Amino acid sequence: MLRSWKHIGLFYIFFGIGYTYAVAQDIEPKQEINIDDLGNVSDEFQEHFFEALKQKAITNYDKAILSLEKCIALDPKPDFLYHELGKNYLALKVFGQAEKNLNKVLEAKPSDRHVLELLYEVYFQQQKYSECIEVVEKLVDFDTMFKEQLANLYFLEKRYDEALTVLDGLNEEYGTDLYRNQLRQRITSKITNPNSRIAILEKKIQQNPKVEQNYLNLIFLYSKDNQKEKAYSIAKQLIAKKPKSELAHMALYKFYLEDNQTEKAIKSMKITLKSDKIDTESKYKVINDFLPFLDKNPQYESELTGIISLLSGNSNNAKVFTELGHFYYKKDRKEQALNFYERGIKSNANDFGLLKRILLLQLDLKRFEKAEVGSELAIEMYPAQPVFYLVNGVSLIQLEKAKDAIDILSLGIDYVIDDVKMEADFYKQIGEAYLKTGNEKKGAEYLEKSNKLQKKS
Numbered sequence: 007m008l009r010s011w012k013h014i015g016l017f018y019i020f021f022g023i024g025y026t027y028a029v030a031q032d033i034e035p036k037q038e039i040n041i042d043d044l045g046n047v048s049d050e051f052q053e054h055f056f057e058a059l060k061q062k063a064i065t066n067y068d069k070a071i072l073s074l075e076k077c078i079a080l081d082p083k084p085d086f087l088y089h090e091l092g093k094n095y096l097a098l099k100v101f102g103q104a105e106k107n108l109n110k111v112l113e114a115k116p117s118d119r120h121v122l123e124l125l126y127e128v129y130f131q132q133q134k135y136s137e138c139i140e141v142v143e144k145l146v147d148f149d150t151m152f153k154e155q156l157a158n159l160y161f162l163e164k165r166y167d168e169a170l171t172v173l174d175g176l177n178e179e180y181g182t183d184l185y186r187n188q189l190r191q192r193i194t195s196k197i198t199n200p201n202s203r204i205a206i207l208e209k210k211i212q213q214n215p216k217v218e219q220n221y222l223n224l225i226f227l228y229s230k231d232n233q234k235e236k237a238y239s240i241a242k243q244l245i246a247k248k249p250k251s252e253l254a255h256m257a258l259y260k261f262y263l264e265d266n267q268t269e270k271a272i273k274s275m276k277i278t279l280k281s282d283k284i285d286t287e288s289k290y291k292v293i294n295d296f297l298p299f300l301d302k303n304p305q306y307e308s309e310l311t312g313i314i315s316l317l318s319g320n321s322n323n324a325k326v327f328t329e330l331g332h333f334y335y336k337k338d339r340k341e342q343a344l345n346f347y348e349r350g351i352k353s354n355a356n357d358f359g360l361l362k363r364i365l366l367l368q369l370d371l372k373r374f375e376k377a378e379v380g381s382e383l384a385i386e387m388y389p390a391q392p393v394f395y396l397v398n399g400v401s402l403i404q405l406e407k408a409k410d411a412i413d414i415l416s417l418g419i420d421y422v423i424d425d426v427k428m429e430a431d432f433y434k435q436i437g438e439a440y441l442k443t444g445n446e447k448k449g450a451e452y453l454e455k456s457n458k459l460q461k462k463s
Contacts, residue, residue, distance in 0.1 A: 051080045058090060067094040085111045089121060096128055104128045119148050135162045150179060154186065161193050169193050170203060174210075182219045184285045191226065200227045211243075218244060218253045225257045237261070252281040256288055263299055272309050279316040289317070290325045297333045324353040328360060340367055358388065365397045377401040392421040392428060399435050408442035415439065430459035 047055075058073035071094050077087050088107040095104035108125045111118060122141050129137040139159045145152040153172050160169035170193055173186050197203065207224040210217070221244040228237035241257040248254065255274035262271035275296060279289050293313070300307050314330065317323045328350030335343035344367040351360050361384055368377040381398035388394060395418020402411035419432040437452030 047081060047084075051077055054080070055087075058094075062090070062094055062097075065097070067097045070094045085114045089124075092121070092124055092128075096124060096131075099131070101128050101132055117144070117147075119145065135159050139163065150176070154189075157186075157189060157193075161189070161196075164196070166193050166197050167202065177219060187219075187285075188287075190223065194223075194226060194230060197227075197230075200231050203227055204231075215247050218248060218251055222253055222257060234261075234264075238265075252277055252283050255281075256284055256292075259292060260295055263295065268303070268306060272306070272313075275313060276316060279313060286323060286325070289323070290329065293326050293329055297329065300333070324350045326350075328354070328357075335363070340371055343367065344371060344373075355383075356387065358391075361387075362393055365394070369397060369400055372404075374401045374404040378405060390421050392418045392425075392432070394418075395421070396428070396431060396435065399432075399439070403435060403439050403442060406442070408439040411439040412436060412443070426459050426462055430456045433459065 054073045054076040058070040058077070061067070061070040061073060071091060074087055074091050074094070077084075088110040092104045092108035092111065095101070095107060105125065105128050108121050108128065111121045112125070115121065122145055126138055126141040126145070129135075129141065139156065142152055142156045142159060146156060153176050157169045157172040157176075160166070160172065170190065173190050173193075176186060177183070194200070194203070204224065204227050207220050207227065210220045211224065214220070221240055225237045225240050225244075228234070228240065237257070238261045241254060241261060244251055244254040245258065255277040259271045259274035259278060262268070262274055275292050278284055278292050296310075296313070300310065310330075317326055327346045331343045331346035331350055333343075334340075334346065344364065347360060347364045347367070351357060351364060354360065361380070365377055365380050365384065368374075368380065377397055378401035381394045381401060384391070384394040385398065395414055399411045399415035399418065402408070402414065415432055415436045419429065419436075422429045422432060433452045433456035437449045437456060439449075440446075440452060441449035
């Protein structure tokens with residue numbers, strides 16, 4: 007029943023809370039406890055107990071509790087009765103009773119893993135993180151990966167040194183991990199006096215100078231503490247100790263940029279972006295740092311092509327492609343901007359602003375077939391957004407589908423609210439569509455409406 011709780015607050019543990027079977031006759035509950043496991047109990051006890059399981063299976067938790075209380079009246083000794091009561095009270099969010107009954111089980115079985123996990127859930131749902139810590143400190147004896155949850159809880163309780171110590175232990179046991187590195191950065195960002203952690207990391211580097219992550223953690227701390235020279239020095243130490251280190255370049259490129267060592271910076275960026283050891287978010291940061299540099303140093307823009315080629319094969323780089331789209335859009339280089347935006351939206355189709363910009367660029371660049379298809383999909387996702395009807399209508403007019411354009415524009419204009427300019431645009435396009443059908447009277451009528459509104463705006 008172990009769950010790997012990677013993101014605290016997102017995953018919950020529901021042990022035994024409900025099993026539903028779609029059958030027409032009486033529901034047969036999943037027997038969590040076999041009849042033989044009940045021990046020497048009466049038929050009446052068995053009947054009430056399995057009725058409790060049945061009611062829990064169909065989420066009738068109140069009725070399940072009543073049946074369990076009848077069992078207790080017959081025989082209060084079996085600890086599994088209180089275990090079941092704890093589950094049902096947890097399902098009802100009656101946390102006090104859930105805690106009371108689960109603790110009763112733990113009096114007899116202090117190391118029952120499943121009961122401890124349920125008790126953790128009771129505390130966690132109430133945001134009682136201090137009590138959660140006491141429980142998870144016991145659960146780590148069953149699986150050391152519970153330490154990730156423990157580090158999270160220490161973080162929530164502002165016990166930052168203890169959280170980092172736990173993460174250090176996990177890294178030594180399992181190696182580095184993207185999630186733990188991100189958690190470490192969140193924790194480190196909260197530390198107001200990093201000197202103790204700096205001393206610990208310096209000692210770790212002395213003891214084992216080949217562990218790259220210790221250097222990176224120290225670089226992060228020095229940088230956060232505005233000790234940039236020391237951070238730079240540690241980065242150079244790492245590359246001296248491990249000349250083939252790809253992780254070192256994740257820190258070095260920025261120092262090289264700031265130190266006007268542009269060729270070295272570009273080389274480090276390329277190594278970083280090509281590396282399989284470096285996560286997408288860090289690669290995004292590299293691009294984000296490089297683009298402002300290019301604004302001030304456009305002579306290096308040719309290097310961007312080589313850098314981009316390193317990202318092309320990875321579908322997880324949507325954020326990077328979108329950022330590159332913004333870069334070219336600001337420079338009014340619409341072809342390149344559209345190219346990157348279209349690559350960026352593939353894994354982020356619900357981004358309204360990006361979708362709108364892509365469709366308007368497609369119109370501007372006369373990609374009418376793409377604009378027609380894209381705007382149809384956009385209307386499905388955002389049926390009350392008039393801009394997508396307008397794009398669709400313009401595309402249809404350009405594709406010689408004037409009657410369809412009139413229909414969609416007439417529908418879309420109903421969604422225009424307090425926007426005189428857009429309303430004028432709709433009337434103009436409806437007028438153009440009528441002219442295309444040969445209905446000059448209607449066309450002139452709508453164009454006149456458009457002109458009047460344009461004078462007001």
